[in-house]
Amino acid sequence: MYDIRNLSKVYNHRKEPVFALRDVTWKVEPGSFTAITGPSGSGKTTLLLSLGGLIQPSSGKLHYGDLDLYRLPANRLAEFRNRSIGFVLQTFNLVPYLSALENVMLPMIAPGRKGSNPADRATSLLGDLGLSDRMDFLPRELSVGQQQRVAIARALANDPDVILADEPTGNLDPALSDEILNILEKLNAEQGKTIVMVTHSPRAAGRAGTALKLAEGRIEA
Amino acid sequence: MSFNKNTVVFRELKQRKGRLFSGLLAITLGIAVIVAIQSITEASRQVIAGKLDLLGANIQILPQGASVDDYYSADIDAPTFPGEYVDRITASMLPGIDNLSPKLTRKVKVGENAVVLTGILPRNELAAKPVWQTSELMGAGPALTCAPSKGKESTLTEEDRKAERKAVEALGESEAWAGSLVAQKMAIRQGSTLDIQGMSFTVTHVLPETGTVDDNRVFAHLRSVQKLLGVGNQVSNIEIMGCCNEISEGLLGKLRNILPDTRIMTIGHIVNTQIETNRLMSRVTVVLLFLIVLVGSISIGNYVWANVEERRKEIGTLIAIGWDRKGIYRLFLQKSILLGVAGGLLGYLLGTVAAIILGPYLAGLAIEPVFSYLLWSLFIAVLIAFLGSCYPVYRAARLDPAVIMQEI
Numbered sequence: 001m002y003d004i005r006n007l008s009k010v011y012n013h014r015k016e017p018v019f020a021l022r023d024v025t026w027k028v029e030p031g032s033f034t035a036i037t038g039p040s041g042s043g044k045t046t047l048l049l050s051l052g053g054l055i056q057p058s059s060g061k062l063h064y065g066d067l068d069l070y071r072l073p074a075n076r077l078a079e080f081r082n083r084s085i086g087f088v089l090q091t092f093n094l095v096p097y098l099s100a101l102e103n104v105m106l107p108m109i110a111p112g113r114k115g116s117n118p119a120d121r122a123t124s125l126l127g128d129l130g131l132s133d134r135m136d137f138l139p140r141e142l143s144v145g146q147q148q149r150v151a152i153a154r155a156l157a158n159d160p161d162v163i164l165a166d167e168p169t170g171n172l173d174p175a176l177s178d179e180i181l182n183i184l185e186k187l188n189a190e191q192g193k194t195i196v197m198v199t200h201s202p203r204a205a206g207r208a209g210t211a212l213k214l215a216e217g218r219i220e221a
Numbered sequence: 222m223s224f225n226k227n228t229v230v231f232r233e234l235k236q237r238k239g240r241l242f243s244g245l246l247a248i249t250l251g252i253a254v255i256v257a258i259q260s261i262t263e264a265s266r267q268v269i270a271g272k273l274d275l276l277g278a279n280i281q282i283l284p285q286g287a288s289v290d291d292y293y294s295a296d297i298d299a300p301t302f303p304g305e306y307v308d309r310i311t312a313s314m315l316p317g318i319d320n321l322s323p324k325l326t327r328k329v330k331v332g333e334n335a336v337v338l339t340g341i342l343p344r345n346e347l348a349a350k351p352v353w354q355t356s357e358l359m360g361a362g363p364a365l366t367c368a369p370s371k372g373k374e375s376t377l378t379e380e381d382r383k384a385e386r387k388a389v390e391a392l393g394e395s396e397a398w399a400g401s402l403v404a405q406k407m408a409i410r411q412g413s414t415l416d417i418q419g420m421s422f423t424v425t426h427v428l429p430e431t432g433t434v435d436d437n438r439v440f441a442h443l444r445s446v447q448k449l450l451g452v453g454n455q456v457s458n459i460e461i462m463g464c465c466n467e468i469s470e471g472l473l474g475k476l477r478n479i480l481p482d483t484r485i486m487t488i489g490h491i492v493n494t495q496i497e498t499n500r501l502m503s504r505v506t507v508v509l510l511f512l513i514v515l516v517g518s519i520s521i522g523n524y525v526w527a528n529v530e531e532r533r534k535e536i537g538t539l540i541a542i543g544w545d546r547k548g549i550y551r552l553f554l555q556k557s558i559l560l561g562v563a564g565g566l567l568g569y570l571l572g573t574v575a576a577i578i579l580g581p582y583l584a585g586l587a588i589e590p591v592f593s594y595l596l597w598s599l600f601i602a603v604l605i606a607f608l609g610s611c612y613p614v615y616r617a618a619r620l621d622p623a624v625i626m627q628e629i
Contacts, residue, residue: 045627054541055623075545082543089626093538097236098229105224106539111548119224154542166626 001162001194002028002051007060009046009217020046021057022217030161033188033195035208043217044198045166051196052085052164053077075112082110086155088184090167092147094139100126100150101135107157118157125153129183145176152183163187165197169204181207226548230555233532240524245564247520248605251513252568252598253575255506259594260576262502264586279468280461282306282476283484287458301325301455304447306480310459313479317467322346322460325446326438329417336403337438338417340446340456343392397422398440401430415439420449463487514605521609525557529617536617537625546618553617557610558603565602569595 009021021043028034028051036044049055050062053069062069064084072080087093094103101122108118126135129149139147148168155163165184169177181204187193188209199205213220234241284300307323325340392398399409404427409415413424422441430436447454463472468487476485529536536549573590580588 046623049623049626052541054626075547078540078543078545080543081541085543087538087541089538091534093534093541095229095535095538097232102224102228102232106229107542109225109229110539110543111226111545111551113543158543 001030001032001065002026003061003063004028004050005061007047007050007057007062009043009050009055010058019043019217021050024060024217024219026212026219028194028196030194031188031192033185033207033209034197035205035211036196036198036214037200037202037205037211038214038220040200042214044214046217047214048164048166048196048198051162052087053081078110079112082107082113083158084160084162086152086157086160086163088148088151088155088163088165088168090170092139092144092151092171094147094150094154096139099136099138100131100142100146100153103139103150104153104157107154113158121157122153125156126150129153144171145179148172148176148180149183152180156187160193162194162196165195167198167200169199169201174203177201177204226551227555230552230559234556234559237528237531240527241560244521244524244560245567248517248561248564248602249567249571251517251605252565252602253572255510255513255601256569256572256594256598257576257579258502258506258509260573260588260591261580261583261586262506263591264576264580264588265502268586279487280463280473280476281486282459282461282480283486284457285482285484287484299326299457301452301457302483304443304454304456306456306483307459309479310461310476313475315467315472315475315479317464317470317472318461319464320345320462322462323443323456324458324460325443325450325452325455326457327446327450331407331415331417331439334403334407336407337434338446338449339438339440340443341392341440342443343440346440392425392440392442394442394445395420395422396425396441398426398428399424400428400436400438400440402436403439404428417441418449420445510601514601514608517602517605518609521557521560521606522613523609525553525610525613526616528556529553529613529620532617533620533625536620537622540620540622541626549618550614553610553614554607557606557614561603561606562599564606565599566595568602569598572598 004024004026007021007024008019011018011020024043024047036047038044046055050057053072056070064080067080069077069080094100095106098106101119104122104125105118107113108121123132123135126132129152131146131149131153134142134146134150137146139150142150148171152163152168163184168184169180172180184195184197185207188195195208197204197208205211284302287300304323307321310318310321322345323342324346327338328335329338330336397415399407399413399415403409404424409424409427411424411427415422415424417439422439422445428435428440441449443456461476473485473487477483539549539552573594576588577590580586
């Protein structure tokens with residue numbers, strides 16, 4: 001699915017080069033559930049966002065199937081994110097003035113998108129995640145667990161092949177973390193979604209099928 | 222209601238009402254000031270234009286080198302110019318010329334009395350002399366040309382008017398009108414006969430007293446006077462009723478271009494005052510407009526900038542879920558334009574109401590709404606909103622979602 005070769009990302013900090021990723025070569029198989037672990041600043045999130053088409057690498061190649069992602073024009077890259085990727089983030093990133101249902105519909109009304117019945121799809125997704133009675137609630141009216149479930153529903157809105165999760169349990173207590181990890185496992189097992197999850201938590205990493213450890217921007221053996 | 226991109230804009234506006242109010246206030250007040258000033262200026266312009274109309278002709282075209290004294294004294298050797306100049310002005314289609322009244326004036330002897338004989342085109346002369354129009358000569362009030370007619374509507378039908386005008390408009394070759402003083406002095410009455418240099422004229426009307434030089438004149442048809450004096454198609458002067466707005470916008474210069482060998486003057490004091498007033502108000506409006514566009518744009522820019530900063534996380538999320546830059550531009554610009562439309566509409570209403578209330582106190586004028594200002598208000602307000610939000614919106618669409626996500 002993903003074929004990453006010699007991927008590097010260098011930032012300039014006060015005219016000094018800082019490597020976020022160094023020569024990362026890695027393949028992500030379709031239907032896999034991978035946890036990316038490593039200390040803070042090891043390049044986990046940079047790698048995840050690169051997979052999502054959000055960080056232009058400094059060098060190397062990143063293919064998604066036949067697509068050379070970073071050779072795509074900006075609008076095609078946006079379309080790729082919209083159709084093929086679902087993001088789940090640590091802080092949920094729900095739009096505060098939209099209801100749970102409307103938040104889930106957001107990817108379905110992106111420019112250039114002509115999906116039919118976004119409300120039906122969003123209702124069904126929220127129902128599957130046990131939020132049928134919370135659809136008209138604003139994010140602030142929901143518990144953190146419920147907010148993360150709305151974020152997962154939003155990530156699934158356009159039925160993407162890949163879920164990219166950045167510390168999805170980072171703000172949750174162990175019980176809620178298990179709940180979210182159960183959902184991700186189920187999506188992987190039952191719907192064949194490819195899941196790449198960044199986590200600090202060994203417990204969460206243990207739920208993934210494979211693990212990739214980063215240190216100072218390199219993959220550790 | 223179906224959920225779409227417009228819903229996102231409206232929900233966000235509703236969410237942050239306080240900031241919306243402050244952004245809207247800047248545009249609304251700016252537009253209101255402009256509309257109020259313009260409404261009062263426009264009313265003042267119309268009142269003065271109406272007064273100028275009542276004065277009659279306000280532009281004099283005299284031969285080069287002639288003075289107004291020459292015209293009034295009507296000396297035998299007073300210079301003249303070709304009557305074709307009237308056609309030249311007519312053919313030019315210059316806007317703001319309501320009536321052309323060519324004249325040929327000379328002192329002549331009628332018996333033992335010296336009188337000033339003035340050749341006129343009766344229809345044009347009537348139009349140029351509102352005082353004659355108000356007399357029993359016409360029966361109806363003066364027709365204002367620059368300013369819209371107000372007050373009582375005449376009960377006369379068009380047919381009645383035509384019948385009344387017919388008598389005076391049809392000044393025959395051997396007919397004359399006598400000014401009130403000359404008629405008194407020479408005991409002229411309607412039906413009297415005047416023998417002028419061998420030509421006989423029947424007086425069909427004794428004109429009402431006007432308090433002007435016309436009271437001492439005898440009027441006959443221009444063609445008859447030209448024939449009598451043997452001057453061909455020459456005339457002494459052309460009087461023009463020009464709209465004061467056009468005069469202030471350079472009508473005299475345009476006339477000078479058409480008739481370079483003539484002397485063109487206005488009823489100086491009144492017209493100059495109006496010209497100066499119009500210019501001053503135009504300048505004030507332009508300066509205010511500039512300031513309002515500047516201040517309004519800065520204010521809207523500030524509001525949108527703050528809004529972009531406040532919504533960084535949201536923008537990053539939208540980009541991550543597949544919204545492109547165009548979608549982000551649209552999200553913010555649509556909001557700014559809505560703000561502009563609302564500000565323009567409210568500003569127009571507030572400015573018009575303020576002008577209607579304050580006009581009678583500030584300028585002694587009754588103000589009426591000028592509906593065309595609504596379109597201008599909307600245009601200027603949307604322009605302000607657009608200009609102000611351009612850079613912040615550009616910046617919003619250029620935000621790096623990866624940076625935003627790692628800020629969290």
